[in-house]
Amino acid sequence: MEDNASVEDDYEDSVTIQSDPFDSFASFRGYTEEKRQLHETVIEPAGYDRYVTTSVLLLGDHADCQTTTLAKGTTGELGTEYTFFHVDSFHGELMGEGNNIETTLEAARTREPSLILLTCLDEHGFGEDEYELLRRQIESIQQNHERVTMVCTAQDQDVDLTTHDSVFEVIIEVPKPGEPFRRGTLNTELERAERAGVIESTELDGEALSELDIADLTLQELRTVIKRTVQRRRRTSDEAKPTITPSHIQNSISIVQTEKLEEATGMSLFGEDDPDQFEPEIPSVTFDDIGGLTREKQRLREAVTKPVEYSDTFQQAGYSVGQGILLHGPPGNGKTMLAKAVANDLEYHFLSVKGPELEQPLVGVSEDHLRELFQTAREHTPSVIFFDEFDSLAPSRQNDTPVWKDDLVNTLLSELDGLEPLADVIVMAATNRVDELDDAVVRSGRFDTFIEIPSPSLEEQVEIFAVHIDNLPTTEGVTPAWFSSLRLSDLSGADIMAVCRKALEFAVRDFDTGSAEQLVVTQANVQAALDRLRSEQQDTRWSRGYQ
Incomplete structure (x- = not known):
């Protein structure tokens, strides 16, 4: 039977063994009910000489459910005599020869009292044979009255463990964090x-x-x-x-x-735990949801949707329909929403990432994430890749940029021109600083179409306001014509959206406190929201100038 040292030596990248707890319940707030259940079913019985709880399943239905956090926190509530094992990925066949799970189980039995965290069950497609092998291990621990507890985590959409009730003595459903x-x-x-x-x-x-x-x-x-x-x-x-x-x-x-x-729809590529969990979706935003920008919408249709519609003709002529589209202009005026509307119009999957999200301190990680983004787009064709804050991802290499940023630009160029073509993949980007982009990135053949998205005119502001109040409960006086009379020429599209949202918040407050008989947005609510926006903008300008 292998000892702890050999387990760590053989599986050093997937098994951790230590005498100190991995975490404790005191290190995070919330999950009061789940902590109580673990106290009653795992922590209190752990003090018994016999009849400890042998197997526990923490089951969540979403990637945000903190099953692993709770599992690690349990270790901090146990006695100092415990040895803790953590298996976070598979090696070999489940319960097969040379498998790290079975090897860890055997090592834990020689070092009782012990607790094993298995946070990798989602990786395996369980069948009857695998269930039976796992059940036999647990039953053997129970029959020998060994003080060994196994705490497993899983997402119920990935693996169905609850139908085999005899495997787990305790099953706790873990909700999303409150x-x-x-x-x-x-x-x-x-x-x-x-x-x-x-x-x-x-x-x-x-x-x-x-x-x-x-x-x-x-x-x-x-x-x-x-x-x-x-x-x-x-x-x-x-x-x-x-x-x-x-x-x-x-x-x-x-x-x-x-x-x-x-960005009410779409998803960020790199989630908090595992980028492989990312699943691109077709956005719900349409061109009709975007007020103003009539000329820009038409230009996008000419540059993107029409070439896709007549893709055979373009391809016979030797032209790609996945040409790069660069949207540039002041912030808050709809560049992201336009990109989503393109994907919706084409019924393409939408993959969105902000340039700064790719900036990782470890060497090579940013480039790997960028390659993964393009690979994900190829696997989910037809698709649109959208880079927001593109100047952060592709700054001019003639400036004094860090070496790792040069490497990131080189990786981007390689993906755009790569050996694996971007068939049925459209690359779009947005920036407020088009003059700071690297010349090689924006040359013809990579990004062929530049569309400026300007600040809205007064007429376009009114159109944007009309879009955002369309689904709001408003009084008769809150109309596009009234909004036009205010002549607020310096508002961006994002500003108008924020004003409408804040006006609704004020309306809810008035109704909730009894100062208004109906929950409706009034002219006073909109004016108060405008005043709040002005105040916050003034505070921001002050802090930039004096901090």
């Missing part, structure tokens, strides 16, 4: 930045966390909030390790929420 866990994520990310030595020690208390308006931001978006907060503070502060306050975080939350409003 407010306490999501708010606690902000502190977790702040602690990570502190450990990295880039900010001063910062921890938000319960009151500060509750006052932050995180709305429906996902875990990944909350991590992005802290990342952007840290980046901005380090850029604007003279301190080597700047401090972070709740107001700094709220500013970043507002920015991410505004971006999310503009």
Whole structure:
């Protein structure tokens, strides 16, 4: 029988063995009911000499469900005499010769009391033989009254383990994280930045966390909030390790929420845990959902949708229908929505990624992610790849750019011109800084079509306002004609969207507090939303000038 050292030596990239816990329940907020169930079914029985709980399944129906977090937290609640094993990927056949799961189970039995985390069951297609082998191992542990507990995690859409009830003594369904866990994520990310030595020690208390308006931001978006907060503070502060306050975080939350409003559909390529989980979808945004930009919409139809419609003619003439389309102009005026409308019009899958999301500190990781993006697009044809903030991905190499950015540009060029053609793949990009792009990237044959997306005219602002109030409960006075009379010439499309959203929030507040008899958006609500927008813009300009 193999000892622990040989298990780690043979499976060093998939098995971890240690005497210290992997985590504890105190390290994360929320999941009170699931913690209680684990206490009753695993942690309390672990103190018995016999009849400990042998097998537990934590089952989630979404990638955001924190099954692994709960499994690791369980280890911190057990006694110091425990040995902990973590198997996070398969080697060999399930329960077959040389398999790391069976080998780990045997090693754990020699080091009881022990707890094994199996967070890799989703990787395998289970059949009756595999269930039977796993069941025999568990039954053997039970019959010998060994203090060995196996905690498994799985997503119920990937593997159906619940139909084999005799395998697991305890099955706990784990929901998506609630407010306490999501708010606690902000502190977790702040602690990570502190450990990295880039900010001063910062921890938000319960009151500060509750006052932050995180709305429906996902875990990944909350991590992005802290990342952007840290980046901005380090850029604007003279301190080597700047401090972070709740107001700094709220500013970043507002920015991410505004971006999310503009990008109501589509997905980011690289999720928080596993990029392989990404599944591109056809966006729901149509050209009719976008106010104004009549000329730009027509130009996109001529450059993209018509060549696809007449693809045989274009291909016979030797021209690609997957030419690069570059949308450029001031922020907040619909570049992302136009890209989604193109994918919707063609019924193409849509893959969207922001340039900064590809920037990874480890050598070669950014290039690998970029190659994976193009490979995913080829596997899901017909498809549209959309790069937002393209200037971050493809900056001019004539400037003083880091070497790793040069490598990223070279990888992009290789994918655009690669040996594996981009058949039925359209590449689109958006930037506010077209003059900062690398010349090689935007030459003919790579990006052939440049379409400027300008700030909306007064008439277009009215059209955009009409689109956004179409589904809002409004009083008779809130009309496009009334909005036109305000003559707010400096608003972007994103500004108008934010105003309509904020006006609805004010209407809900008035109705909820009893100051309004009906839940309707009034002219006063819209005016208050405009005033709030002006105030926030003024604060932003002030902070940029004086921080």
